[in-house]
Amino acid sequence: MAFQQGLSGLNTYGRALDVVSNNIANASTVGFKPSEAHFGDIYAGALNGISSSTQVGIGVNLLAVQQIFTQGNVSTTNNPLDVAINGGGFFRLQKDTVDQTGYYTRNGQFHMNEEGYIVNSNGGYLTGYVSNNGVSVNYATIAPLSVGSGSIPSAQTGWRTRLNAGEGGMELGVNLDSRDKRCSPLPTPPTDPDWQSLQEFKWDSTFNSNMYNWSTSATVFDQTGASHVLTNYYVRQSDTGAESRAWDVYTVIDNQYLVGGAPPTPTTSLLFNLDGTLNTSNARIPLDLSVTVDSSGTLVNLTSDNVGQKPWFSQTGTPAYAFHLDMSKTTQFGLTFNQDSAIQDGYTAGSMTKLSIDNQGNVLVGYSNGESRLMGQILLAEFKNPNGLQNVGNNMWIETRDSGQPTMGVPNSGTRGALQGGAVEDSNTDLTKELVNMIIMQRNYQANAKTIQTQDQIMQTLVNLR
Helix, strand or coil: CHHHHHHHHHHHHHHHHHHHHHHHHCCCCCCCCCEEEEEEEECCCCCCCCCHHHCCCCEEEEEEEEECCCCCCEEECCCCCCEEEECECEEEEECCCCCCCCEEECCCCCEECCCCEEECCCCCEEEEEEECCCCCEEEEEEEECECCCCEECCECCCCCCCCCCCCCEEEEEEECCCCCCEECCCCCCCCCCCCEECCCCCCCCCCCHHHCCEEEEEEEECCCCCEEEEEEEEEEECCCHHHHHEEEEEEEECCCEEECCCCCCCCEEEEECCCCCECCCCCEEECCCCCEECCCCCEECCCCCECCECCCCCCCCCCCCCCEEECCCCECCCCCCEEEEEEECCECCEEEEEEEECCCCEEEEEECCCCEEEEEEECEEECCCHHHCEEEECCEEECCCCCCCCEEECCCCCCECEEEECEEECCCCCHHHHHHHHHHHHHHHHHHHHHHHHHHHHHHHHHHCC
16 A cells, blocks of 8 residues: 555655746746645545544545735836736736637736737737726726827817816916006096006007006917917006906907907906905806907908918817807906916827826826826726636636636725736745745655655565565
8 A cells, every 4th residue: 555655645746846846937927826735635435344543544635736816026117008916806808809708817017019909918908998088987898908099189279178068268367466557548637646547459550568467378279289379468447446456358369360350349358356356257258269350450260261271270070169268267466467377278289108007007198298198997807716717827817617707896996906007016936935845845755755665675575475
């Protein structure tokens, strides 16, 4: 029987040594999870009349090889698409964009392929929740994640709804100095001799800086992404009573075209409370760029063919064009005149300049025009029994009946871990432990070989009896 026992030991510890060797070989493999051998003794079926107290085992066998899914160390890399999982969960991959069979891994070494999809070194497509509008993701659909074509087209000021639903355009924040003692027209006689009279505002060859108190300029974009300068001229009204808290605003495009007809009429009039806050219903106004005049008084429509040019600000398309000028953040405090903010919703075309993945798995792309887009969100899969997964090599597993079906969700939800972009999870192999295990398995193997040798010597002694 010693032959059988020794042989089982040789087979079992030989396989256990394979497990240790595999762990050592993958000590530097990103996302690798080492395994450990579980052993069990072997007993023959009990015969009638044989007491269990006199049973002798017939050897050892390898019960299971269990992987150790503990957290590995996280190392930073120079690749923004590398991702490390800090906690539970697996990345989900597909072979291609059509085959939706799931493959699972802890190896977060990703890059872009020629089509802009995020893939691993084996060409597997990283999946997640895709964004259709660059702002939010659709949690109803799981699909391969893409970072797009690498560039975005221009957007005309007034098309999007960043400022207000259905009313794109520009938002200006300005403080008009309440201590400014220039106005138009100046009453006769003035209530305060320190007040000065401004000239009447005209948009012709006589236009000059004595026709307004202050001005602001900001950039807007037309349908081709070309930039234009939008200038507002602020003119204070009167020096007495509530009229001294009223300001007219004239809007000019590219220092050439005054919005509105001739003679020049204010784009809007702003009235302020005694404490300097705005009190008017005219703070948000639509700019009709189809009615502008140049300095000669000629009517120019900037939304249709003009002077042999294409329209600067096209009004066709979906959503409907609506260029609004929002002055609701304007104040009249006793502070130096200042433009506090200028926000508009247009931009020129841009190329990709930056890629990043945050701890929620959001894939973010930055462009040369200052815009950014949310391209999607990485999902993480969890299993009731990760040790039931079948290892198919290349740091990937597939689900089995023993593992149970995966539950998908976003990072940092449930027991799913957080993600770290520009980093990878190292193998959690403990080399010191594995080297000690290798010595132990070697000695066990040698000891079992010795039992066979000893049994052989005993048998030889029996054979030599005469």
